[in-house]
Each structure stands twice: as structure tokens, then as C-alpha cells.
Amino acid sequence: MIYFDAAATTLEKPDAVRIASARAMGSMSSPGRGGHPASRAAEETAYRCRCEAAELFGMQEPEHVIFTGNATHALNIAIGTVVAAGSRVIVSGYEHNAVTRPLHAVPDLHVTVVDTPPFDPEGMAAEFETAISRGADAVICNHVSNVFGCVQPVEEIARSCRRHGVPLIVDASQSAGVLPVRMDEWGAAFVAMPGHKGLYGPQGTGLLLCGMSAQPILFGGTGSASRVQDMPEELPDRLEAGTHNMPGIAGLLEGIRFVRRKGTETIADHARHLTRRCALRLRELPGVRLFAAEDPARQAGVLSFTVDGRDPEELAEQLARRGIAVRAGLQCAPLAHQTVGTLPDGTVRVSFSAFNTAAQVDRFSWELRAILREKVTL
Amino acid sequence: MEYYLLIARSVTHAQRMMRALQGCSIRAAMFRAPAGLTNRGCSYALRVRAERRQEAQDCLDRAGLRPTAVFKREGNRYVEVSV
Numbered sequence: 001m002i003y004f005d006a007a008a009t010t011l012e013k014p015d016a017v018r019i020a021s022a023r024a025m026g027s028m029s030s031p032g033r034g035g036h037p038a039s040r041a042a043e044e045t046a047y048r049c050r051c052e053a054a055e056l057f058g059m060q061e062p063e064h065v066i067f068t069g070n071a072t073h074a075l076n077i078a079i080g081t082v083v084a085a086g087s088r089v090i091v092s093g094y095e096h097n098a099v100t101r102p103l104h105a106v107p108d109l110h111v112t113v114v115d116t117p118p119f120d121p122e123g124m125a126a127e128f129e130t131a132i133s134r135g136a137d138a139v140i141c142n143h144v145s146n147v148f149g150c151v152q153p154v155e156e157i158a159r160s161c162r163r164h165g166v167p168l169i170v171d172a173s174q175s176a177g178v179l180p181v182r183m184d185e186w187g188a189a190f191v192a193m194p195g196h197k198g199l200y201g202p203q204g205t206g207l208l209l210c211g212m213s214a215q216p217i218l219f220g221g222t223g224s225a226s227r228v229q230d231m232p233e234e235l236p237d238r239l240e241a242g243t244h245n246m247p248g249i250a251g252l253l254e255g256i257r258f259v260r261r262k263g264t265e266t267i268a269d270h271a272r273h274l275t276r277r278c279a280l281r282l283r284e285l286p287g288v289r290l291f292a293a294e295d296p297a298r299q300a301g302v303l304s305f306t307v308d309g310r311d312p313e314e315l316a317e318q319l320a321r322r323g324i325a326v327r328a329g330l331q332c333a334p335l336a337h338q339t340v341g342t343l344p345d346g347t348v349r350v351s352f353s354a355f356n357t358a359a360q361v362d363r364f365s366w367e368l369r370a371i372l373r374e375k376v377t378l
Numbered sequence: 379m380e381y382y383l384l385i386a387r388s389v390t391h392a393q394r395m396m397r398a399l400q401g402c403s404i405r406a407a408m409f410r411a412p413a414g415l416t417n418r419g420c421s422y423a424l425r426v427r428a429e430r431r432q433e434a435q436d437c438l439d440r441a442g443l444r445p446t447a448v449f450k451r452e453g454n455r456y457v458e459v460s461v
Contacts, residue, residue, distance in 0.1 A: 031389055032388065032389035032420075032422070034410065035409050035410040043389050043393065044393075046390075047389075047390060047393045050390065062390070062394065063388070063390040063391065063394065222388075223388075223389065223420055224387070224388045224389065224418075224419075224420055224421060224422075225418040225419055225420070225421065226418075226419030226420040227417065227418055227419035228418050228419065232387070232388065234387045234388055234391065236388070236390055237387075237388045237390075
């Protein structure tokens with residue numbers, strides 16, 4: 001199978017990830033739960049994972065790296081901390097349901113959507129600055145759109161937030177491990193990310209980088225201050241109730257090490273190379289509407305397209321029958337499709353990992369060409 | 379052997395203190411603190427030799443990793459000392 005769905009989950013992982021996860025299953029219990037070797041091994045692994053993540057994301061404090069089940073879990077903590085009933089929140093027009101649904105659950109919100117066109121970071125930064133200067137309680141923006149791959153001007157938005165004293169939540173689901181994420185430099189309140197995409201960890205892992213204290217959404221045992229019934233004040237314990245996913249964390253540690261060894265620049269260059277090649281091939285096909293940046297620096301390894309008269313889901317199904325895995329439809333981000341005008345059908349999305357090759361892109365375009373030659377039968 | 383226990387806020391805090399002491403060439407051992415030592419329940423502690431206690435505290439102060447409490451082992455009991 002040619003797997004072009006890295007924006008959902010990177011399927012191919014470094015061997016060390018699989019080995020570490022399997023080993024952890026039989027040798028690690030839970031950090032902070034005992035003085036025996038199984039607990040100590042878990043403590044050491046969890047700590048190393050926090051330290052590697054802190055290094056990768058430009059943070060001083062490894063205890064401000066929180067393990068979560070996924071990016072959605074991390075975003076729910078972040079949003080639950082800075083957004084309350086009646087808050088004024090500014091979001092980009094490219095947010096995932098992992099942001100919009102938690103916001104929808106809060107009553108009486110005043111939400112401003114910055115819905116500039118894709119691949120226009122200057123326009124988006126200016127719109128954010130204008131909106132923030134009018135007053136806001138929180139700003140939420142993804143670093144890279146999971147649908148269109150556009151790189152959002154997070155540095156500029158962070159600067160506006162710092163200038164106006166507004167907490168910023170960054171959804172780095174598509175950028176962690178692919179683009180530089182500089183937590184301390186941005187001064188963000190929170191950065192949320194999955195472990196199972198660009199960090200090459202197992203599913204069921206995620207990270208929340210904290211620039212401030214947070215409200216827990218899960219209450220329970222932490223292995224610390226057990227006689228006190230309030231959750232501990234200090235991170236990471238405040239946000240990590242219950243037994244840790246040690247096979248996941250051990251795998252994530254190896255995934256982060258893989259990314260650091262390879263370098264995010266190298267990974268980003270590779271993804272951009274594949275994206276450009278794919279865009280070139282798709283432009284040759286009849287009826288294809290492509291969402292690609294003129295300047296490659298404005299797009300990560302995510303590319304969406306539609307084909308006149310063809311349903312995206314059907315195209316994806318036909319590609320799957322030919323051994324190519326892509327994602328179609330709304331990709332859990334109806335707001336992004338509303339912004340770009342691709343509702344109600346959505347797009348076909350291809351997305352690349354460090355393990356994809358140019359030959360795979362060529363094969364994909366060849367197969368798509370063959371599909372488009374076939375008669376449409378409903 | 380006379381020694382002191384430096385109590386940490388969490389296992390992660392204890393690990394950071396441990397790394398900081400290693401950076402100052404001070405040997406320490408990390409372990410679960412005796413349950414009755416603090417009134418907060420489970421916690422972690424670092425054990426350092428008495429003659430290096432002040433040096434250890436200075437090292438942790440410089441790293442911004444002050445322990446929540448310090449106890450001195452006296453015979454069969456622990457006595458809290460000022461941090």
C-alpha cells in the first residue's frame with residue numbers, strides 16, 4: 001500500500017518506536033508509583049521523553065510537557081483553561097473540530113473567525129492583529145491547516161497576542177516534527193500536538209506544552225501528595241491523573257529522537273519536495289482543482305484537490321482499491337472547507353511523511369489518471 | 379552515615395533535582411520518601427550526604443529547583459531543618 005494519509009496518522013514508524021513500545025509493555029509500570037525497577041524504568045523513560053520534547057520545542061522546563069491521549073485531549077485542557085462562558089475568542093478559519101467543538105460546548109461565546117484565503121499569511125496576520133486589538137480573551141490558531149497544508153503566520157500572531165496580553169493556543173497537530181515549534185519564543189499559553197503524526201509515536205499519544213498553569217479535566221491519582229484531595233498545583237502531575245500510557249510514551253520518545261536526528265528542516269524539505277512534485281503531476285490531469293501555494297515555504301506536506309464531476313469520497317475509494325490510501329471529505333474540519341468554499345463535498349487530501357518517496361507520488365498520479373479515464377458509474 | 383533528605387514536589391521535580399546535582403558533581407540517590415514524613419502523602423526525595431548538604435542546596439537554588447522540605451536523619455528519626 002502507498003500510504004498518503006500522514007496528516008491523520010503516520011503509519012510507517014521507525015523500527016525503534018515499535019521495539020520500545022513492545023519492550024515497555026513488559027518492563028514498565030507507571031511513573032511515580034513505586035520505588036521498584038518497573039516504576040523507576042517508567043519514570044526514567046517519561047522524564048527523557050519530556051526532556052527530548054522540551055529540547056525539540058524550545059522549552060526550558062521539561063515538567064511543562066504534559067502527556068495526553070492525543071491532540072484533541074490536549075486542546076480540550078487548553079481551551080477549558082482560557083475560555084469560559086461569555087469569552088471573546090478569535091480563531092482562524094482553518095480550525096479542526098478538535099478546536100471548534102470544545103468551543104461550541106461553551107455557552108455565550110463571542111467567536112471571531114479570521115477567514116482569509118489559504119496561503120496568505122500576511123493577510124491572516126494583519127486580520128488577526130486587527131481582531132486582537134479590538135479585544136479578546138483567547139486566540140486559537142493551527143500552525144498548519146490539516147486540509148490545505150497552509151502554514152499559518154504563528155510567529156506574527158504570537159507577537160500580536162504578546163503585545164495585547166492575550167493568551168494564545170496553537171494547534172501544532174500538522175507541524176510538530178515538521179516545522180520549527182518554538183514554545184518559549186512564541187510565549188504561547190499552550191501548544192497542543194499529537195504524538196502519532198509528525199513525531200512518529202504510537203496512536204494514543206499526545207503532548208500539551210504549557211506556558212501557564214492549567215485546569216485539569218481529569219481528576220485522580222498522580223502518585224504525589226496523595227493525602228491532599230485537590231489536584232496538585234505543580235505540573236505535570238496537575239494534568240496527568242491516572243496511569244500513564246507507557247508503551248505509547250516509550251514509543252513517542254523514540255519517535256522524537258528520530259525527528260531530532262533527522263532534523264525538522266530535512267523532514268520539511270522532503271515533504272515540500274513531494275508536495276511540489278505531486279502538485280506538478282496533478283496539474284497535468286484534466287478537471288483537477290488544486291489547492292497549492294505558489295511559494296513552497298507556505299505549504300507543508302498536505303495537499304488538497306477536487307476533480308470536476310467527481311465525488312472526493314468516491315475517488316478515495318477508487319484509489320484505495322488500487323492500493324493508495326488518501327483521505328477525502330471534510331477531514332473533520334468543516335470550518336476550513338467553509339472558508340475556502342469546498343463545502344459540502346470537501347476535497348481529496350494527500351499528505352506525506354518522511355517515509356514517502358517521489359516514486360510513490362508518480363505511481364499515485366498515474367493511478368489517478370487511470371481512474372479519471374474510466375467512465376463514472378454510480 | 380549522616381545524611382539529609384531533600385523532598386520533591388513530584389517525581390519529575392525529583393528527577394530534575396537529581397540531574398542538577400549530577401551537574402554539580404554531587405552524588406544523590408532518588409527514592410520514595412517515607413510516607414509519614416510530610417503531611418501530603420506520597421512524595422519523592424533525594425538523599426545526599428551530610429557534608430554536601432549545603433552545597434547541594436546551593437546547587438539546587440541556582441537551578442531554581444528548591445526542595446519543598448529538607449530532613450536530617452538522626453538515629454532512627456528524621457528532623458525537619460529549614461530550607
